[in-house]
Amino acid sequence: xxxxxxxxxxxxxxxxxxxxxxxxxxxxxxxxxxxxxxxxxxxxxxxxxxxxxxxxxxxxxxxxxxxxxxxxx
Numbered sequence: 001x002x003x004x005x006x007x008x009x010x011x012x013x014x015x016x017x018x019x020x021x022x023x024x025x026x027x028x029x030x031x032x033x034x035x036x037x038x039x040x041x042x043x044x045x046x047x048x049x050x051x052x053x054x055x056x057x058x059x060x061x062x063x064x065x066x067x068x069x070x071x072x073x
Contacts, residue, residue, distance in 0.1 A: 001034050002041065008033075025072075032073040 004012070012033055016026050036056055045052050060070050 001038055004034055028072060
């Protein structure tokens, strides 16, 4: 799995804090971000497409992720 680029990670961590995501869950959220970035690198979706997130969630469901995990992702 590729690392999250530093500038994206910093912005994401700021967003997690602003949304009051508990520190105990922040690593899980970062894991989902890595999965999300890997998914789109693998499947080469165009940047900015509105279909990106639904496609990612569909893939998670196809891989038998729970609804709670899909919500977290």
